Amino acid sequence: MANNPGAAASVGGEAIGCAITAIDTPALLLDLDTMGRNIERMAAFARGRGLALRPHAKTHKSPVIAQLQIASGAVGVCCQKVGEAEILAAAGVRDILIANEVYGAAKLARIAGLARFIAIAVAVDNADAAAALGQAARASGVTVGALIDIDVGQGRCGVAPGEAAVALGRAVAGIEGLALKGLQAYHGGIQHVVGYAARAEAARAASAKVAATVAAFKAAGLPTATVSGGGTGTYAFEGASGALTELQAGSYIFMDRQYREVGGADGPIYDDFEPAISVLATVMSVPAADRVVTDAGLKTLSTDVGPAELLDCPGWSYTPGGDEHGILRRNGANEPLPLGTKVRLRPSHCDTTVNLFDVYHVVRDGKLIALWPVAARGRIR
Amino acid sequence: MANNPGAAASVGGEAIGCAITAIDTPALLLDLDTMGRNIERMAAFARGRGLALRPHAKTHKSPVIAQLQIASGAVGVCCQKVGEAEILAAAGVRDILIANEVYGAAKLARIAGLARFIAIAVAVDNADAAAALGQAARASGVTVGALIDIDVGQGRCGVAPGEAAVALGRAVAGIEGLALKGLQAYHGGIQHVVGYAARAEAARAASAKVAATVAAFKAAGLPTATVSGGGTGTYAFEGASGALTELQAGSYIFMDRQYREVGGADGPIYDDFEPAISVLATVMSVPAADRVVTDAGLKTLSTDVGPAELLDCPGWSYTPGGDEHGILRRNGANEPLPLGTKVRLRPSHCDTTVNLFDVYHVVRDGKLIALWPVAARGRIR
Numbered sequence: 201m202a203n204n205p206g207a208a209a210s211v212g213g214e215a216i217g218c219a220i221t222a223i224d225t226p227a228l229l230l231d232l233d234t235m236g237r238n239i240e241r242m243a244a245f246a247r248g249r250g251l252a253l254r255p256h257a258k259t260h261k262s263p264v265i266a267q268l269q270i271a272s273g274a275v276g277v278c279c280q281k282v283g284e285a286e287i288l289a290a291a292g293v294r295d296i297l298i299a300n301e302v303y304g305a306a307k308l309a310r311i312a313g314l315a316r317f318i319a320i321a322v323a324v325d326n327a328d329a330a331a332a333l334g335q336a337a338r339a340s341g342v343t344v345g346a347l348i349d350i351d352v353g354q355g356r357c358g359v360a361p362g363e364a365a366v367a368l369g370r371a372v373a374g375i376e377g378l379a380l381k382g383l384q385a386y387h388g389g390i391q392h393v394v395g396y397a398a399r400a401e402a403a404r405a406a407s408a409k410v411a412a413t414v415a416a417f418k419a420a421g422l423p424t425a426t427v428s429g430g431g432t433g434t435y436a437f438e439g440a441s442g443a444l445t446e447l448q449a450g451s452y453i454f455m456d457r458q459y460r461e462v463g464g465a466d467g468p469i470y471d472d473f474e475p476a477i478s479v480l481a482t483v484m485s486v487p488a489a490d491r492v493v494t495d496a497g498l499k500t501l502s503t504d505v506g507p508a509e510l511l512d513c514p515g516w517s518y519t520p521g522g523d524e525h526g527i528l529r530r531n532g533a534n535e536p537l538p539l540g541t542k543v544r545l546r547p548s549h550c551d552t553t554v555n556l557f558d559v560y561h562v563v564r565d566g567k568l569i570a571l572w573p574v575a576a577r578g579r580i581r
Numbered sequence: 582m583a584n585n586p587g588a589a590a591s592v593g594g595e596a597i598g599c600a601i602t603a604i605d606t607p608a609l610l611l612d613l614d615t616m617g618r619n620i621e622r623m624a625a626f627a628r629g630r631g632l633a634l635r636p637h638a639k640t641h642k643s644p645v646i647a648q649l650q651i652a653s654g655a656v657g658v659c660c661q662k663v664g665e666a667e668i669l670a671a672a673g674v675r676d677i678l679i680a681n682e683v684y685g686a687a688k689l690a691r692i693a694g695l696a697r698f699i700a701i702a703v704a705v706d707n708a709d710a711a712a713a714l715g716q717a718a719r720a721s722g723v724t725v726g727a728l729i730d731i732d733v734g735q736g737r738c739g740v741a742p743g744e745a746a747v748a749l750g751r752a753v754a755g756i757e758g759l760a761l762k763g764l765q766a767y768h769g770g771i772q773h774v775v776g777y778a779a780r781a782e783a784a785r786a787a788s789a790k791v792a793a794t795v796a797a798f799k800a801a802g803l804p805t806a807t808v809s810g811g812g813t814g815t816y817a818f819e820g821a822s823g824a825l826t827e828l829q830a831g832s833y834i835f836m837d838r839q840y841r842e843v844g845g846a847d848g849p850i851y852d853d854f855e856p857a858i859s860v861l862a863t864v865m866s867v868p869a870a871d872r873v874v875t876d877a878g879l880k881t882l883s884t885d886v887g888p889a890e891l892l893d894c895p896g897w898s899y900t901p902g903g904d905e906h907g908i909l910r911r912n913g914a915n916e917p918l919p920l921g922t923k924v925r926l927r928p929s930h931c932d933t934t935v936n937l938f939d940v941y942h943v944v945r946d947g948k949l950i951a952l953w954p955v956a957a958r959g960r961i962r
Contacts, residue, residue, distance in 0.1 A: 213687065224685060224687045224688070224962055225685070225962070226961050226962065258904060258905070280904065280905040281905060300905060300906075301865045301866040301874070302865060303863060303864075303865040303866075303876075303920060303921055304605060304606070304863055304865070304921070306594065306605045307605070325866055325868060326866065326867060326920060328920055329865070329866075329920060351868060355872070355908075356866075356868075356874055356902050356903070356906055356908060357866040357868055357874050357906070358866075358868060359868065388903055482684060482685055483684075484682045484683060484684040484685070484710070485682040485684075485706055485707065485710075485737075485738040485739075486707060487706060487732060487737075487738060487739060487740065491736070493682070493737055493738050495684075495961075496961075498883070498885045498930075498932075498933050499932075499933060499936050499959075499961055500961050502879070503884075503885045504879050504884045504885075504901070520885070521737050522737065522769055523639060523661065523932050523933060523936075524639070524661040524662060524681060524961070525681075525737055525738065527736075527737060539684060539707060539709055539710060540684055540685070549879075551879075551880075551904050552879050552880060552904060555880050555904075555937070556936070556959065556961070557959070557961075558959050577959075578880075578937065578938070578939050578958075580607050580876075580877075580880055580881050580905070580937075580938075581605055581606070581607065
C-alpha cells in the first residue's frame with residue numbers, strides 16, 4: 201500500500217463543482233463571496249481612516265487568503281509564530297509582522313533568514329530578548345524590524361506604557377541589526393467585552409495609554425511611524441482614536457459564534473462582518489427520536505470558548521460528544537434529522553477550529569469551487 | 582524560496598542525542614520508558630484475565646506506537662475514523678476495529694478498500710447503515726467485520742441493550758458482505774467518574790447490561806466471540822466483570838491531568854499508569870516579577886477538559902493566555918522563571934493535545950532519541 205493511501209480522500213476527494221451536500225465530512229466550508237465582503241469592508245474602513253491594514257494571518261493560516269487581503273489593500277500581514285511567517289513568505293508575502301515575542305537561538309536565526317528576502321518585524325518587550333534578536337540579525341547581515349510591545353491592559357506580554365516603554369525603545373534603537381519602527385499595542389481582552397458601549401469604553405481606556413506612549417516616544421525622539429493594534433471587536437473604536445497607524449484585526453474575515461455574541465451598535469448580534477466559515481458534519485447515528493449523533497467532535501470543532509452553534513436545524517441543539525462525536529438533541533416536535541443528514545455548525549472560535557483542519561472547502565453559490573490548504577496549520581514554533 | 586522552508590525546524594530540527602532542555606519549543610515530549618511500562622502493565626492485566634487487548638489508537642495516532650502495543654501482545658488496535666485506519670494499515674497494522682459508526686458512500690468504499698488487505702471491523706447501531714456497509718463490501722468483493730454497538734449508559738451512539746440489540750444482530754447477521762463478530766459496549770461517560778468506588782459501581786451497572794445482552798445473543802444463536810469495551814478509567818472493573826472479551830482502552834499509554842484526578846484505589850491520584858507525555862514550552866516574555874509568558878497556548882495544549890498542569894515549578898500556576906500564549910503566575914516568594922526558561926506541562930486531555938502536534942519528541946534518560954510523526958493527526962474523515 202502507498203505511504204498515505206487516503207490522503208486525497210481525507211483532505212478533499214470531492215469533485216470541484218459538486219453541491220455542498222455532496223462534500224464528504226467533516227469539512228471546513230469557506231464561503232468565498234462572504235469572506236470577500238468582509239475583506240473589503242475592513243479594507244474600506246482602514247482606507248477611510250487613513251490607516252494601514254495588516255490583518256492577522258493566525259486566523260486563517262492561508263497564503264491564498266493573505267494575498268487576497270493584500271490585493272484588497274493590506275500592507276502585509278501579522279502572524280504569531282516564525283513557522284507561520286515562513287509559510288507566508290514562501291508563498292510570496294513580502295511584509296510580515298510577528299506580533300508576538302520570540303526567544304531562542306533557533307527561532308531568531310530563522311527570523312534573520314527570512315529578513316534576507318522579506319520585510320519582517322517582531323514585537324519586543326525585553327532588552328535581553330531584543331539584544332539576542334539583534335545578534336541574530338547581525339550574524340546574518342540583515343536588519344529586522346522591531347515594535348515595542350506595550351501592555352495596555354491585557355496583562356499578558358508587553359512592557360508598561362509610558363516611561364518603561366520609552367526606556368526599552370531607547371535600548372532597542374541602539375541595537376545594531378534592529379530597526380525600531382514604533383509600537384505595538386494589542387489588547388486581546390477587550391475584543392470580547394459584551395455590549396457595544398462597554399466595549400467602546402474599554403477601547404477608549406486602552407487607546408489613551410497608546411496615545412500617551414506615542415507622545416512620550418515623540419518627545420524622546422523615538423520613531424512612531426508604526427503603531428499597530430486593534431482587533432475585530434475594537435477596530436472601529438481603536439481605529440477612530442487617532443492613536444494607531446495600523447490595524448491588525450484577524451477574525452473579521454471569518455467571524456465566529458463568540459464574536460457574533462459580543463453585541464453590535466444596533467442590537468445583540470455584532471454584525472459588522474458576516475460569518476464566512478462553517479463546519480459540515482454528517483448524522484451517522486440515529487439512536488433515538490430526540491437524539492442523533494454527528495461525526496464532528498472535539499477534534500473538529502474547538503471548545504475553548506464553548507460549543508459550536510448548530511445552523512439551519514430549528515429546535516435542535518448541539519453538544520460536543522467526545523473527540524469525534526457531536527450530539528444533536530431535539531427540543532419538542534421539530535423535524536427529524538435522518539441518518540446521513542448533513543448539518544452545518546458555526547465554530548465558537550475560528551482560529552482554534554481552523555487549526556484542526558488541513559484544507560478549506562471553498563464554496564460559492566452552493567457549490568465547491570476550490571480546495572485551499574490550511575498551509576500554516578500546526579506551525580507552533 | 583522552497584515551498585516549505587522551515588519544515589524541519591518546525592517539526593524537529595534538533596540533533597538526536599541532545600538534552601531535553603536543548604529541544605526547541607513547543608514540543609510534545611514522549612518518555613519512551615514510561616510509555617513502555619504503561620504498555621506492559623495493560624498487556625499484563627489483559628493476559629492475566631485472558632482478555633484480548635485492542636488499544637485505542639485515536640489517543641496516539643502513531644503506527645510506531647501501535648506496533649509497540651502489538652509487539653507487547655495486543656491483537657490489533659481500535660480507531661475512530663477511516664482515515665486513521667488507512668494510516669495504520671499503510672504502516673502494517675493488520676487488524677483494526679473502527680470503534681465508531683460510519684456513514685456515507687465514500688467512507689464505506691474506503692473501508693471496503695482496506696478490507697482487501699487487512700482484517701477490519703466497524704461498530705454498527707443501525708440496520709440501514711449496516712446495509713450500506715454490506716453493499717460497499719459486496720461491491721469490492723470483500724467481507725467487513727461488524728460489532729453491534731450497544732449503549733450501556735453513555736447516551737451517545739449505540740442501540741439499546743437486550744432485545745433491540747438482538748434484533749439488529751439478526752439483521753446484520755443476514756447481510757452479505759458483513760461478518761457479525763459480536764458486540765461493542767464502550768461507556769465513555771464512566772471513565773472519568775471521580776472516586777474509585779463510584780467508578781467501580783458505575784462500571785458494574787454497565788457490565789450488567791453487557792452481560793445481559795451477551796446472554797440474549799447466545800440465546801438467539803448470535804456470535805459473541807468479540808465483546809469489546811472498557812477504557813482507561815474502568816478497565817480493571819469491566820475487565821474483571823466477565824462480560825467483555827476485549828479491552829479497548831487508549832489513554833493509559835500517556836495518561837493526562839484529567840485521568841490522574843479521577844482517583845485511584847489508594848488515594849486521590851489514579852496511578853495505575855504513569856504520565857508519559859508532556860509539552861515543553863519556553864518563557865519568552867517576563868513582563869512582571871509574578872507573571873511570565875510561555876509560547877504554549879490553545880493551539881498547543883487543548884482545554885476541552887480544563888487547563889494543562891504546570892510541572893516542576895512549585896509556587897507557579899498556568900493559565901492559557903490565548904492561541905499562542907500561556908501565562909504563568911507566581912504565588913508568593915518562589916523561584917523566578919527567567920527569560921528562556923523551559924518548562925513542562927502535563928496535558929489535561931491527551932487525545933486532543935496530541936492531535937495538535939505533527940511530531941513526538943521521544944526522550945529517554947533526559948535525551949532526545951527519536952522523532953515520531955503523529956501520522957494520523959487531523960484524519961477526521
